Amino acid sequence: xxxxxxxxxxxxxxxxxxLLGTSxxxxxxxxxxxxxxxxxxxxxxxxxxGLGWRAALLAGGNIALKGIGFPLLLLxxxxxxxxxxxVEPFVSFVMSILFGIFALGLSVWxxxxxxxxxxxxxxxxxxxxxxxxxxxxxxIISRRNALMQVIGYLVLENGIFVFGVITVVGTPLLVELGxxxxxxxxxxxxxxxxxxxxxxxxSIEVDRLSALKG
Amino acid sequence: xxxxxxxxxxxAVAVAGAALCLSLPRPRQVLTTIVAVSAVEMAFAxxxxxxxxxxxxxxxAAEQWFYIDAxxxxxxxxxxxxxxxxxxxxxxxFTSEAAHGFMISVARRFGALWLGSLAAMxxxxxxxxxxxxxxxxxxxxxxSAFLISLYPTRLSLEAMxxxxxxxxxxxxxxxxxxxxxxxSIQSGGIVEADALLWTHLASPEAHLDxxxxxxxxxxxxxGYGTKAGLAPIHSWLPDAHSQAPAPVSxxxxxxxxxxxxxxxxxxxxxxxxxxxxxFANGLLIVFGTLSILVAAGFIVFQRDxxxxxxxxxxxxxxxxxxxYGLGPLGAFAALFHTLNHSVCKxxxxxxxxxxxxxxxxxxxxxxxGALRADHLWGIALLVxxxxxxxxxxFSIFMSEYQLLRAAAGTGAWLALALFLxxxxxxxxxxxxxxxxxxxxxxxxxxxxxxxxxLAVPIVVLAVGLLLVLGLxxxxxxxxxxxxxxxxxxx
Numbered sequence: 001x002x003x004x005x006x007x008x009x010x011x012x013x014x015x016x017x018x019l020l021g022t023s024x025x026x027x028x029x030x031x032x033x034x035x036x037x038x039x040x041x042x043x044x045x046x047x048x049x050g051l052g053w054r055a056a057l058l059a060g061g062n063i064a065l066k067g068i069g070f071p072l073l074l075l076x077x078x079x080x081x082x083x084x085x086x087v088e089p090f091v092s093f094v095m096s097i098l099f100g101i102f103a104l105g106l107s108v109w110x111x112x113x114x115x116x117x118x119x120x121x122x123x124x125x126x127x128x129x130x131x132x133x134x135x136x137x138x139x140i141i142s143r144r145n146a147l148m149q150v151i152g153y154l155v156l157e158n159g160i161f162v163f164g165v166i167t168v169v170g171t172p173l174l175v176e177l178g179x180x181x182x183x184x185x186x187x188x189x190x191x192x193x194x195x196x197x198x199x200x201x202x203s204i205e206v207d208r209l210s211a212l213k214g
Numbered sequence: 215x216x217x218x219x220x221x222x223x224x225x226a227v228a229v230a231g232a233a234l235c236l237s238l239p240r241p242r243q244v245l246t247t248i249v250a251v252s253a254v255e256m257a258f259a260x261x262x263x264x265x266x267x268x269x270x271x272x273x274x275a276a277e278q279w280f281y282i283d284a285x286x287x288x289x290x291x292x293x294x295x296x297x298x299x300x301x302x303x304x305x306x307x308f309t310s311e312a313a314h315g316f317m318i319s320v321a322r323r324f325g326a327l328w329l330g331s332l333a334a335m336x337x338x339x340x341x342x343x344x345x346x347x348x349x350x351x352x353x354x355x356x357x358s359a360f361l362i363s364l365y366p367t368r369l370s371l372e373a374m375x376x377x378x379x380x381x382x383x384x385x386x387x388x389x390x391x392x393x394x395x396x397x398s399i400q401s402g403g404i405v406e407a408d409a410l411l412w413t414h415l416a417s418p419e420a421h422l423d424x425x426x427x428x429x430x431x432x433x434x435x436x437g438y439g440t441k442a443g444l445a446p447i448h449s450w451l452p453d454a455h456s457q458a459p460a461p462v463s464x465x466x467x468x469x470x471x472x473x474x475x476x477x478x479x480x481x482x483x484x485x486x487x488x489x490x491x492x493f494a495n496g497l498l499i500v501f502g503t504l505s506i507l508v509a510a511g512f513i514v515f516q517r518d519x520x521x522x523x524x525x526x527x528x529x530x531x532x533x534x535x536x537x538y539g540l541g542p543l544g545a546f547a548a549l550f551h552t553l554n555h556s557v558c559k560x561x562x563x564x565x566x567x568x569x570x571x572x573x574x575x576x577x578x579x580x581x582x583g584a585l586r587a588d589h590l591w592g593i594a595l596l597v598x599x600x601x602x603x604x605x606x607x608f609s610i611f612m613s614e615y616q617l618l619r620a621a622a623g624t625g626a627w628l629a630l631a632l633f634l635x636x637x638x639x640x641x642x643x644x645x646x647x648x649x650x651x652x653x654x655x656x657x658x659x660x661x662x663x664x665x666x667x668l669a670v671p672i673v674v675l676a677v678g679l680l681l682v683l684g685l686x687x688x689x690x691x692x693x694x695x696x697x698x699x700x701x702x703x704x
Binding site: 114116117118133137140146149153156157160163164167168172174175178179181182185186189190192193196197200201206209210211212214 | 343345346348349352353356359360363366367368369371372373374375376378379382383386389390393394396397398409410423425426429452453456457512515516521
């Protein structure tokens with residue numbers, strides 16, 4: 001089990017750094033899809049048949065939504081808004097990669113702080129989840145394009161999903177499904193919002209949204 | 215009727231009403247439906263409240279998934295009261311917009327999202343499971359986002375996007391907090407499936423890991439605090455409140471913020487069991503005082519009436535949070551203040567919304583001489599703003615006075631001093647704005663339009679409540695609030 005988790009961890013880090021350093025939005029959406037499928041597998045690896053159909057349902061739902069559904073929705077939105085690139089993010093791509101390295105250190109440190117209290121959670125997954133949350137937050141803050149902000153939100157969501165899977169073993173199914181439903185509706189609502197913003201402003205660069213102050 | 219069935223019926227009626235609104239053929243019918251649904255919900259809410267207070271202190275339904283004690287019952291009643299007032303006002307407000315595009319498609323969307331938000335907030339207040347509570351809270355964000363941009367203009371879309379992104383991040387943090395709280399119980403030996411149940415987490419027998427609980431409370435406070443509009447994470451609030459249609463602003467300010475704060479407070483008893491009283495209370499005092507100070511600073515420079523009210527919301531959420539941090543006496547004051555603020559702020563948004571329609575803008579310099587130009591809403595504006603800044607004999611003065619006594623009683627002198635200074639600043643600057651708006655020279659405008667039938671009852675009811683509760687607190691209300699405050703003491 002741990003060897004597999006190490007692999008997931010490594011590939012997860014790779015996808016995060018790819019998201020931090022890529023300007024083409026289409027490529028970012030594909031990395032996001034890869035990440036969704038990758039971390040959707042975690043419940044299956046962690047529980048190894050212990051929770052049977054529940055783990056399968058959870059993994060299946062996540063992979064279907066985050067690996068396939070959301071990326072397709074985002075690709076359609078990208079086509080409609082006719083944006084291909086994050087042109088000039090608020091923080092440059094080189095600095096973003098440097099942030100990634102810093103965040104990696106921070107997540108390892110936080111994990112070692114939290115680990116004694118969460119003794120049953122595998123170290124690498126705890127590390128992954130905190131790193132995903134940090135990278136997701138950073139993408140939301142540092143990118144101009146509304147689609148990239150949604151991607152950041154989904155990276156954050158992935159991190160929280162992993163955290164939930166490894167820390168709280170017996171979460172009721174209803175709660176898990178509710179969380180998944182909220183993520184679904186959330187992305188859907190953001191999609192409609194982007195559609196309206198694009199129609200009204202002729203662009204989905206959020207630095208145009210700056211009339212309200214004070 | 216049994217309280218247990220009332221719980222399920224309340225949710226069902228709200229959801230059914232939302233679905234019904236989607237199929238109605240006329241805007242008028244949508245507006246009538248939301249009032250009728252709110253009135254029915256009021257009957258259920260009072261029934262539940264009475265059952266909780268008369269019985270063993272709590273009502274559960276659906277195998278412990280729903281759990282209502284005095285604390286949540288109080289919040290449910292205030293929620294439904296705000297919804298009843300705001301729904302009635304929505305009729306008054308949107309009827310006069312009928313010419314400007316309150317078409318059936320907009321009306322249907324409004325009705326469905328409005329009652330959908332009500333259902334989501336009820337779910338938050340009724341859930342025993344903290345995970346479901348979170349799901350409900352996230353649902354309120356998603357449902358209410360399109361209420362802000364009911365008319366998609368550039369400004370309302372900007373406000374809505376900020377609201378969506380900032381509150382989604384906040385709510386994500388709250389989920390981390392919820393997970394950490396659930397994880398903290400596992401060393402205890404309670405069955406894992408119950409780890410998210412509030413009744414288990416808050417019971418004194420639960421053994422909670424102090425380190426995890428500390429992290430959990432900080433995450434929850436910051437996460438739900440974003441939604442509750444606590445400084446310094448309030449930045450979405452003035453934009454959303456100022457751009458939304460007036461009834462929506464009233465609902466946001468009057469109760470959505472309280473719902474988020476309610477979620478924070480649910481984590482206080484477990485935090486106190488695990489960490490002693492000082493940790494949670496200290497953080498609440500710091501965030502509360504900071505919100506009051508930041509809001510006071512912004513109130514001085516406001517030019518837009520709705521943004522002014524929005525910053526008043528930050529201030530009053532700060533006051534309520536500060537109250538919760540000051541022990542049992544403070545919690546009593548905070549709960550009483552919740553009721554007063556919800557009624558008062560709704561009335562203020564109604565008045566500003568209606569006057570804004572008359573004067574064609576929410577800029578404070580265009581609204582002048584409101585008292586002479588429009589008697590009803592002019593009086594409503596005057597009363598609600600005077601009450602908001604804490605003038606006696608209105609009830610907000612009483613709850614703030616109780617809060618001062620609580621602060622003095624617990625020796626929180628610094629918070630007390632800062633609160634008084636900020637209140638002074640708010641008083642002076644808001645009074646200046648108010649005098650111009652209420653007593654200035656009325657400019658030439660179209661004559662008063664005919665108000666809806668419900669306009670006068672709304673104003674009379676709200677002003678009456680503020681005045682009566684300021685002069686005399688019924689014993690039964692005082693006992694109800696005391697038992698709600700007792701829930702927080704564990």
